[in-house]
Amino acid sequence: MSSGGMPGGAPTKIINVGASCQSNHGMNHTASHQENARNAVVERAAKKKRESRIIGGGLRQFSVIVCQKLQSKVRTTYNQVADEIIADFAGTHSDTIVPLESDEKNIRRRVYDALNVLMAMDIIARDKKEIWWKGLPETNMKDLEELKALRAEMMNRIGKKVAYMxxxxxxxxxxxxLMARNRQLLECGSASPEGRFSLPFLLVQFTLLLA
Structure with missing residues (x-):
C-alpha cells in the first residue's frame, strides 16, 4: 500500500488548503481596496456637489443673495449676514446634516468676496465692522433717451465720414x-501735343445732387 493511496488502489488527490486560503484572502483584499476607492470617489463627488450648492452657482448669484440681505437690513455687519445665510442654507437643505466647519468657512469667504464686489460698485459702504446700504444705481429715463439720441447722432456722423472716405x-x-493711361500714351508716342496740359493747371470737379 502506497502512502498516497487508499485501500483499493484509488489515488488520493491532495488539495493545498493553505494556497487556496491565501488566494481567497488576496481576492478579498483586492475587492475591499476597490470598494474603499469607490467610496472615496463618491464621497468627494458628494462634497463637491454640496459645496457647489453652498456657492449658489457662482459669485454673481451669491452677490445677489448678499445684496438682498443688506437691502432688507439697511445697517448690519459681516458676521450677521454670514450667520443668516448659513442658517438659510441649513434650512433649505434639510436633507443634509448641519453644515460642516468647512462649509461654513466657504460661505463666509463667499460673503466676504460679495461684499468687496458691492463696495466696488458703490452699492454699500463700510466703516470698520458696520456695513450700510447705499442703494442701487438709478438710471433716469431722460438720461437714457439722451444717450440713445447721442448714439444715433454719432452713428450718423460716422456713416457720413465713411461715405466721404x-x-x-x-x-x-x-x-x-488717368496718370497710368497718359504715361502709357507718352511712352508709345501717340500722345498729341493738343491733348497735353501745361503745368500748372486747375482741375475743377463738382458733384450733382438730385433731390
Whole structure:
C-alpha cells in the first residue's frame, strides 16, 4: 500500500488548503481596496456637489443673495449676514446634516468676496465692522433717451465720414488710372501735343445732387 493511496488502489488527490486560503484572502483584499476607492470617489463627488450648492452657482448669484440681505437690513455687519445665510442654507437643505466647519468657512469667504464686489460698485459702504446700504444705481429715463439720441447722432456722423472716405478713395483710383493711361500714351508716342496740359493747371470737379 502506497502512502498516497487508499485501500483499493484509488489515488488520493491532495488539495493545498493553505494556497487556496491565501488566494481567497488576496481576492478579498483586492475587492475591499476597490470598494474603499469607490467610496472615496463618491464621497468627494458628494462634497463637491454640496459645496457647489453652498456657492449658489457662482459669485454673481451669491452677490445677489448678499445684496438682498443688506437691502432688507439697511445697517448690519459681516458676521450677521454670514450667520443668516448659513442658517438659510441649513434650512433649505434639510436633507443634509448641519453644515460642516468647512462649509461654513466657504460661505463666509463667499460673503466676504460679495461684499468687496458691492463696495466696488458703490452699492454699500463700510466703516470698520458696520456695513450700510447705499442703494442701487438709478438710471433716469431722460438720461437714457439722451444717450440713445447721442448714439444715433454719432452713428450718423460716422456713416457720413465713411461715405466721404469712400468717395475720396474712388477719386484717387480715378486719378491714378488717368496718370497710368497718359504715361502709357507718352511712352508709345501717340500722345498729341493738343491733348497735353501745361503745368500748372486747375482741375475743377463738382458733384450733382438730385433731390
Amino acid at each position: 469712400k468717395d475720396i478713395e474712388e477719386q484717387i483710383v480715378g486719378l491714378q488710372n
